[in-house]
Amino acid sequence: MGNVTGFMEYERVEEGYQPVPQRVKNYHEFVIGLREEEAKVQTARCMDCGTPFCNSGCPVNNIIPDFNDLVYRADWKNAFHVLDSTNNFPEFTGRICPAPCEAACVLNVNDDPVGIKSIEHAIIDRAWAAGWVVPRPPKVSTGKSVAVVGSGPAGLAAAQQLARAGHRVTVFEKNDRIGGLLRYGIPDFKMEKSHIDRRIAQMEAEGVRFRTGVLVASMPDGSRVANWATEQIAADELLAAFDAVVLSGGAEQSRDLPVPGRDLDGVHFAMEFLPQQNKINAGDKVERQLRADGKHVIVIGGGDTGSDCVGTSNRHGAKSVTQFELLPMPPEHEYKPLVWPYWPTKLRTSSSHEEGCEREFAIATKEFIGGEGDQKGQVKALKSVRVEWQGGKMVEVAGSEQILPAELVLLAMGFVSPVGSILDAFGVAKDARGNAQASTEAVGGYRTNVDKVFVAGDMRRGQSLVVWAIREGRQAARAIDEYLMGETILPV
Numbered sequence: 001m002g003n004v005t006g007f008m009e010y011e012r013v014e015e016g017y018q019p020v021p022q023r024v025k026n027y028h029e030f031v032i033g034l035r036e037e038e039a040k041v042q043t044a045r046c047m048d049c050g051t052p053f054c055n056s057g058c059p060v061n062n063i064i065p066d067f068n069d070l071v072y073r074a075d076w077k078n079a080f081h082v083l084d085s086t087n088n089f090p091e092f093t094g095r096i097c098p099a100p101c102e103a104a105c106v107l108n109v110n111d112d113p114v115g116i117k118s119i120e121h122a123i124i125d126r127a128w129a130a131g132w133v134v135p136r137p138p139k140v141s142t143g144k145s146v147a148v149v150g151s152g153p154a155g156l157a158a159a160q161q162l163a164r165a166g167h168r169v170t171v172f173e174k175n176d177r178i179g180g181l182l183r184y185g186i187p188d189f190k191m192e193k194s195h196i197d198r199r200i201a202q203m204e205a206e207g208v209r210f211r212t213g214v215l216v217a218s219m220p221d222g223s224r225v226a227n228w229a230t231e232q233i234a235a236d237e238l239l240a241a242f243d244a245v246v247l248s249g250g251a252e253q254s255r256d257l258p259v260p261g262r263d264l265d266g267v268h269f270a271m272e273f274l275p276q277q278n279k280i281n282a283g284d285k286v287e288r289q290l291r292a293d294g295k296h297v298i299v300i301g302g303g304d305t306g307s308d309c310v311g312t313s314n315r316h317g318a319k320s321v322t323q324f325e326l327l328p329m330p331p332e333h334e335y336k337p338l339v340w341p342y343w344p345t346k347l348r349t350s351s352s353h354e355e356g357c358e359r360e361f362a363i364a365t366k367e368f369i370g371g372e373g374d375q376k377g378q379v380k381a382l383k384s385v386r387v388e389w390q391g392g393k394m395v396e397v398a399g400s401e402q403i404l405p406a407e408l409v410l411l412a413m414g415f416v417s418p419v420g421s422i423l424d425a426f427g428v429a430k431d432a433r434g435n436a437q438a439s440t441e442a443v444g445g446y447r448t449n450v451d452k453v454f455v456a457g458d459m460r461r462g463q464s465l466v467v468w469a470i471r472e473g474r475q476a477a478r479a480i481d482e483y484l485m486g487e488t489i490l491p492v
C-alpha cells in the first residue's frame with residue numbers, strides 16, 4: 001500500500017474530456033488520460049483492502065490493489081505485467097468498460113471510489129508506448145487445432161489464450177474486419193480502431209490466423225444483421241477440420257418495434273446506423289449512408305447503444321436528438337448501503353448525452369408517421385404516449401399522446417439473442433432466451449451439448465459487456481485446453 005492515509009488526503013481525480021464544441025467535429029477519442037502525477041494521487045487513495053471487493057467486482061478479476069501499489073511506486077512495467085496477467089485487452093476495457101470494479105470499491109461505501117479504470121487506461125497506454133506489449137508465441141506446438149467463430153472480444157481472448165497454449169488457432173469472421181462490436185458498433189470516438197489493429201498484429205505474431213469475410217453456417221433470409229461475407233463454410237466442414245470449435249458469434253439479433261409505420265424509410269436499427277459510420281471512418285465507401293444531418297432524430301432505447309447513436313447523430317449535425325426510455329427516470333444517486341458492492345441502478349449521463357440530447361423517460365412509441373407527396377414512404381413524425389408502471393406492468397397514461405417530428409428513428413432497444421441459424425447448424429441446444437446453452441463451471445464449463453463445440457461471450461450469456469466477453473473467452477480457452485490435453489496450463 002503506497003500511502004496509508006492517501007484515501008483521507010486526496011480526492012478522486014477524473015480523466016479530462018476535450019470540450020464539446022471541439023470533440024463533436026470529428027470521430028476521434030476525446031478522453032484525456034491521467035498524467036503521471038495524477039495517476040500517483042489516484043493510486044494513493046487505494047487502501048489495499050484485506051478483502052479487495054474491487055477484485056471480485058471485476059469480471060476478469062484484475063488484481064487491482066497490486067497494480068495500484070506499483071503505479072504509486074512508479075513501477076509501471078510491473079504494473080503492466082500484473083494487469084496483463086488477467087486481462088488480454090486492457091486498452092479496450094480501460095476505455096469502454098463501465099467499471100463494475102469501481103462500484104464494488106470499498107471506498108465507494110461512503111466516499112468516491114478509486115478511479116480504477118483511469119489507472120488501467122494509464123498503465124496500458126504507457127505499456128504500448130514503451131514497447132512492453134510484445135507477442136508471446138508458444139515455445140511448443142501441441143499439434144491441435146481450434147476454430148474460433150466470431151472475432152469480438154470473446155473470440156479474440158479465446159484465440160490469444162489458445163495460441164499461447166500452443167494450439168493452431170484460426171479465427172473466422174463473416175465481416176470484412178476483425179473486432180466484432182468493438183469494430184462495428186462501438187463508435188470510434190469511444191475507442192479508435194487502431195487499438196484492435198495493434199492486437200491483431202500481436203496475435204498474428206503469436207500464430208493466430210484470421211480469416212475475414214467467411215460466414216460459418218448461414219444467415220436467415222431477410223436478416224438485417226451485418227453480413228459482408230464473400231465465402232461460406234459449413235458447420236460439418238469446420239468440425240471435420242478442427243479438433244475443437246469455439247462459437248463466439250455474439251448476440252446480434254436486434255429487438256424490433258413492430259408498431260404501425262415500422263417499414264417507413266428512416267426507421268432503422270441502431271446496428272444499421274452505427275457500423276456505417278465505423279466503415280466510413282475506416283476509409284470505406286458506403287452506399288446510401290443513413291445520415292442525421294439537419295434532421296430531427298429520435299433514438300428509442302436508453303442504454304449504451306442508444307447513447308452511441310446520440311453521439312454519432314450529433315457528429316453528423318442533427319437538428320435535434322431525443323432519446324426515449326420506457327422505464328421511469330432512475331434516481332440520480334444510489335442508496336449505497338443497500339446496493340454496494342453491486343452495480344447500482346441510477347441515472348447515468350454519458351459523454352454523448354452531454355454533447356446535446358433531450359432525454360425522455362417513461363415514454364412509449366405507438367406509431368411512426370410517414371410524409372406526403374414526394375415524402376411518401378419516409379418517416380416524418382412519431383406518435384408517443386406516456387406510460388406508468390403499476391405492479392410491474394406498463395400502463396398507458398390516457399390523453400398523453402403526442403406527435404413529435406422525427407426524420408430519422410434509431411431503434412436501440414437491445415438484442416434478443418444470437419442469430420439462431422449458426423447454433424442450429426451445429427445442433428447446439430439453446431436456453432429459453434435463444435442463447436447457446438453451456439455452464440460456466442470451472443470444470444466442464446463453456447461446453448455445449450455437441451462434442452468439440454464450446455461457446456463464449458454474448459452468444460452464451462446474451463448481450464453484455466466487453467469485459468464479460470474477455471472473461472468468457474479466457475475461461476472457454478482454458479476449458480478447451482483441458483479438453484484437448486487432459487490438463488491445462490491456462491489460468492482460471
Ligand SMILES: Cc1cc2nc3c(=O)[nH]c(=O)nc-3n(C[C@H](O)[C@H](O)[C@H](O)COP(=O)(O)OP(=O)(O)OC[C@H]3O[C@@H](n4cnc5c(N)ncnc54)[C@H](O)[C@@H]3O)c2cc1C
Nearest residue numbers: 150152153154174180181216249250457458464465466469
Ligand atoms: C453499439 C454498442 C455499444 C456498446 N458499448 C459498450 C461499451 O461501451 N462497453 C462495453 O463493455 N460493452 C459495450 N457493448 C457491448 C459489447 O460490445 C459486447 O458485449 C461484446 O462486444 C460482446 O463480445 P462477443 O465477442 O461475445 O461478440 P461480438 O462483439 O458481437 O462479436 C461477434 C462476432 O462474431 C461474428 N459472427 C457472428 N456469427 C458469425 C458466423 N456465423 N460466422 C462468422 N462470424 C460470425 C460477428 O460478425 C461479430 O464480428 C456495446 C454494444 C453495442 C452494440
Ligand code: SF4
Nearest residue numbers: 046047049054105106
Ligand atoms: S476496493 Fe478500492 S480501496 Fe480497496 S483495494 Fe480495491 S481499489 Fe483499493
